[in-house]
Amino acid sequence: MNHIEEKTAKPWHSSTIEDTLEKLQVRPESGLSDSDVKNRLLKFGKNELIEAKQKTIWSILWAQLTDTMVVILIIAAVISLLIGDLKDFIAILAIVFINAIIGLVQEYRAEQALAALKEMATPIVKVRRNGELQEINSIDLVPGDIFILETGAIIPADGRLVEDVNLRVEEASLTGESVPVEKDKDHLSEEQAPVGDRSNMVYMGTVITYGRGTAVVTATGMETELGKIAEMIQDVGDEQTPLQKRMDRMGKTLAWISLVIVGVVFGLGLLRGEDPAEMFLTSIAIAVAAIPEGLPAVVAIALD
Template sequence: MFARKTVVAEKKQSRLDWHSLSAEDIARQLATPIESGLDSREAAKRLELYGPNQIAALPRPTFLQLLLAQFNNFIVLLLIAAASISGLLGEWIEAVAILAIVVLNATLGVIQDRRAEEALAALKKLAAPEAQVLRDGSRRGIPGPEIVPGDIVFIEAGNFVPADLRLVEAVNLRLEEAALTGESVPVQKDANIRLEANVPLGDRKNTAFMGTLVNSGRGRGIVVSTGMHTQIGLIAEMLQNVKEETTPLQKRLDGLGKVLGGAALAVCALVFAIGWMRGHPPLEMFMLAVGLAIAAVPEGLPAVVTISLALGMREMVKRHALIRRLSSVETLGSTTVICSDKTGTLTQNKMTVTRMWADGSFLDVSGSDNTLKGDFLAQDQPVRLTDFQATLTALWVGALNNDAHLEVSGESNGKGMSYRMVGDPTEGALLVAAAKAGALPRPLNQAYPRVAEIPFDSTRKNMVTVHHILHPHPEDISPFDEQKLYSGYVIAVKGAPDMVLNLCSRYQ
């Protein structure tokens, strides 16, 4: 009986507007107990019924398909024909030389395409996240592909959303949806609202979509769509149905091959006719005409083109761009106009502090965000921040009044540890700027632990945090170094200048 409800839920899945229903209605439709989640047996049944929660990819081309694709070129076919005729005429050295060029060209093409396919497959394995779900009444981690409709999923800052969710709980939850909607600003979510059925995708505040990133906060939701039924899955399905076209380079090479082939045949026919009319033996003139045709074929052109494209692909890889097909390198180079919707689609959705103003002084900030190394410059000359106490204080407030955090992500080309920012891009930029000044977030928060806060609000346009002055140090960036201030408290405020200035009786 329970499994039958599951089938009904699947039939309704494609036509229900989940964002217009309450959490209780959705739990009823999907036969999911919100407090205990699915049991393992029911989850296994749904996994068998719906399939794994992953984007279905087109099958990888086989070695034979990759090899045959290298011969799908008029000039290559012309070379094979020339080698065959040379062999028939006894010109074995020329035949072997032409075939060697053809084989070299095919080998290079197959190797490059195979490497690209293997790199993409490796990236897909790395991109398969685990998810925290409620199963059998307890929270546990499972692989993303094992999630099924009706699962209760937990998400928090730094997580990728593993499936399309109708949120049932959202605590200061903001998601980066740039990859799906192009919206560069994190979207605030609200689990308690019900929306109209025709609300656009970007305005569905009570829904979290597969592939988006949790910027801050935490949440809990019911899985309503998995795999190819998710919004990102629908996009992937449309992309898979796009007809593959030949690249500009392939079109030009085919055109060149046909022109050369036609011209060579015309010249050969003309030479054969003139020689025959002048009394030369037909076989001799035929041999001469065939020799001219073979000489007219550019044997080295395919190999030169393949090697040039392979070098271009290597340069693109150095710039962190993975090219799937060798011929696409030239296509990218032929692009004259790129049409995009919004900032978050093309950029990395990161922000960086490049200039500061405090106490009447401008300072430029240089350096890398990944390694947290950089200089503070005045008129292009490095300065000592101890001479700019107001700047240090501003960085101190920005680092403490902050919900972002830094995670170690590994080595950075021998330049020390590299870091990854998790949280709001603006707050992350302030955190990195403070780190460049020598104030790492962890020791700073240990010296001035947060004891209370008022989260950012779009009406107040500011965020307020209260900190215990526990272990101030004369060498840190705070304005406190007096013994009498120990065990005191300080309020840090960050927000829109007009709103913050209205709260101030004095400013520096």
């Protein structure tokens, strides 16, 4: 919900045209003035999808290699090498490598998805400002701008319809529905209505398949519905899934279990009078064998 809408009790799709224009302080026949645009650009910023700082390959690799389960595997690999078990050493390192590659691929796909969303924005848009029809860069749109809707155009921002003539919009980028939606400026949707049911609204990145009309901008940039999707895509790599959280807990549990195994086996060996060095290597080997080496890679593939 953008900053203007926060001041009101009703969302845009539940507000009449008159109420919407009053809230946005604009007249549809004249549009915003240059001073209005300047002030709103300062307040709301540019109409663009902002990319979070891209992660470097090294930072992604570091995140993969510092995962609890992976750290345990690396320790197990080093121990395997020290005790002369070259086969296990190579196998465990291979699993760690595969897991890291899968993580890199997942991050790359997330970045590509965001790039695809940015391509949905149209570069030029017709607006009514200072009582005149102008063509401007869509990045300069602000809430309250009156913009023109024409067949074939990609909608440059979220907006409330002011005029419509047989208007139909394809909203698959937001709702997944491939059939164009018929729009109606006079329809008032329920406050909790999903995007696909808001027939008096148009949204950034959707395509006009038929008809024409005008709309008033209600949200720009990251405040649009498309912007919220872009934000979710960028956040998905930073937040662990429930399965990953369980994996992290399991990794810590396995670390403690491994330490207990080492201690118990080593202690029993000493009580039986076994050689300390040999018992230490034996207990380490048993602990390493108890670790499910392939689990991180399997989980990464499942989440891919």
